[in-house]
Amino acid sequence: MSEQGAEQLAAGARLSVARTLNRCTVLGPGRRAVLWVQGCPLRCKGCVAAETLPFAPEAGRPVAELVDWLTELTDIEGVTLSGGEPFAQAAALVELLDGVRAVRPELSAMAYSGFRLPVLRRGTGAQRELLARLDLLVDGPYVAALHADLRWRGSSNQRIHPLSPRYLKELAEPDTSAGIQLSVGLDGSFSWAGVPAVPGFREEMERRIAAEGFALHTEAGGPVPHTGGGEL
Numbered sequence: 001m002s003e004q005g006a007e008q009l010a011a012g013a014r015l016s017v018a019r020t021l022n023r024c025t026v027l028g029p030g031r032r033a034v035l036w037v038q039g040c041p042l043r044c045k046g047c048v049a050a051e052t053l054p055f056a057p058e059a060g061r062p063v064a065e066l067v068d069w070l071t072e073l074t075d076i077e078g079v080t081l082s083g084g085e086p087f088a089q090a091a092a093l094v095e096l097l098d099g100v101r102a103v104r105p106e107l108s109a110m111a112y113s114g115f116r117l118p119v120l121r122r123g124t125g126a127q128r129e130l131l132a133r134l135d136l137l138v139d140g141p142y143v144a145a146l147h148a149d150l151r152w153r154g155s156s157n158q159r160i161h162p163l164s165p166r167y168l169k170e171l172a173e174p175d176t177s178a179g180i181q182l183s184v185g186l187d188g189s190f191s192w193a194g195v196p197a198v199p200g201f202r203e204e205m206e207r208r209i210a211a212e213g214f215a216l217h218t219e220a221g222g223p224v225p226h227t228g229g230g231e232l
């Protein structure tokens with residue numbers, strides 16, 4: 001990162017974050033970190049996790065801290081940005097990707113959005129700048145009535161757009177669900193991430209978890225609408 005860039009980040013750019021995951025193999029090509037932002041301006045029918053829709057400035061984390069987190073993950077090939085709505089915090093995400101690539105230029109970037117690509121292309125300057133830094137975009141909101149067994153997305157209205165040549169080969173592979181990733185932390189915590197191939201996955205999992213006497217946390221660290229994930 002340039003000295004000037006580091007000073008700008010140190011000056012206080014912040015990103016409202018719902019949750020992060022260090023390594024994930026079901027939300028984009030290869031092994032990736034995932035960052036779910038907090039807050040979305042849309043209210044789509046079928047959004048499965050209302051808890052991440054409110055904007056929460058108090059959940060803001062310094063962009064410089066997130067740059068350090070990503071650049072220290074030496075075994076990932078990129079980062080996936082989900083939410084919430086990443087393009088509602090486009091300027092901070094542009095700073096994040098620039099900061100990361102100043103140190104790790106090889107890392108790829110993928111993002112989800114409830115907005116369609118043509119809308120984003122007519123959007124704010126920061127939204128266009130974020131598009132210019134992405135290799136892949138999955139656009140459109142999740143619509144429960146259109147749920148389908150698809151790779152990296154939950155409903156058939158959502159589309160994968162290659163915004164660079166990097167993943168054209170992967171996009172030619174079969175378009176079926178990448179599955180769900182389950183993780184158990186050293187502290188005994190349990191988490192899941194991914195896009196379920198069948199509708200109602202989250203509800204059924206929560207029902208079974210509750211039946212065993214556990215509680216699923218659904219605050220800022222909980223499941224998210226574009227791409228599922230949760231923690232116990």
Ligand code: SF4
Nearest residue numbers: 040042044047114141
């Ligand atoms: S589906 Fe996505 S775009 Fe729609 S309200 Fe939920 S988070 Fe926002």
